């Protein structure tokens with residue numbers, strides 16, 4: 226990927242997309258598109274066609290599409306599925322039509338079967354039933370992988386797919402309704418500290434283990450994969466190591482300086498005991514995370530504090546679905 230190449234990051238305001246843009250900038254790429262949406266609706270084929278025809282990007286990172294927590298997945302499965310299907314369909318087709326040199330599509334680890342063998346190898350995709358609560362979203366993400374593969378097969382284009390672990394970092398969604406594990410813990414524990422609560426309750430036993438990747442490290446991995454990965458099969462983007470929810474909560478407590486006790490409610494469900502990607506293909510490209518996990522958590526907390534000051538926690542997914550009128 227030449228330094229003067231024209232690079233479009235679809236979803237450039239997303240947690241991951243914004244981190245990719247920042248990382249590209251810091252690596253000296255100067256011709257970047259996607260920082261501002263300019264009202265571009267990726268579910269509208271005529272808008273996507275016109276955007277590609279006018280801007281003519283040479284490389285595309287496809288990091289757009291709606292996602293949400295359990296609540297959004299249960300309440301809006303149709304919107305989540307439709308928005309993702311349409312966006313990936315139109316971006317991939319326009320990229321093909323405009324002769325994009327290479328496209329990286331970001332799928333999701335919920336594309337793996339609910340009862341997947343651990344660690345999850347790329348070859349386990351579609352080897353079992355999906356988790357029912359996010360089946361609609363996960364199906365759309367799998368369709369994106371299959372679409373890239375179909376375009377490769379029929380048109381010989383260099384479109385590749387990656388499956389990131391749970392990302393977190395500055396710009397994350399800290400809202401009560403849609404936040405994922407880390408931003409949710411940070412917000413709730415920060416509020417508990419402010420209220421001077423003596424204890425902090427976490428659902429489940431705290432034993433489940435999860436894999437998290439800092440958005441900046443993930444952005445580096447995405448750029449590396451764009452430069453070096455050429456295979457038809459997707460590539461997992463994870464650290465290859467995980468942490469228990471109890472250990473994570475302990476670290477967040479230290480960073481926030483919450484003086485109370487952390488307790489667990491084992492009557493609440495734990496979910497999968499382990500969810501870990503097998504990222505040996507990524508390691509074989511000589512990638513390793515640059516940011517120590519605790520520093521990454523601290524940077525995320527700092528961003529949260531600053532955004533609290535600005536009273537800007539970012540619009541919630543449910544609000545976005547209502548407001549954008551895209552659906």
Ligand SMILES: NC(=O)c1ccc[n+]([C@@H]2O[C@H](COP(=O)([O-])OP(=O)(O)OC[C@H]3O[C@@H](n4cnc5c(N)ncnc54)[C@H](OP(=O)(O)O)[C@@H]3O)[C@@H](O)[C@H]2O)c1
Pocket residue numbers: 235236237238239240241242262265266267268287288289290291292308312331332333334366388389390391392393545549551
């Ligand atoms: N976050 C994770 O842990 C994670 C893990 C694995 C995979 N992924 C995948 O990685 C990608 C990026 O994830 P993320 O968490 O960084 O995303 P995100 O923060 O939820 O943001 C999604 C982005 O897509 C844009 N978008 C959604 N619908 C659009 C439409 N119709 N037209 C134009 N733009 C649209 C949003 O723009 P607006 O804000 O303007 O709506 C936003 O910039 C997604 O495809 C997701 O499935 C994420």
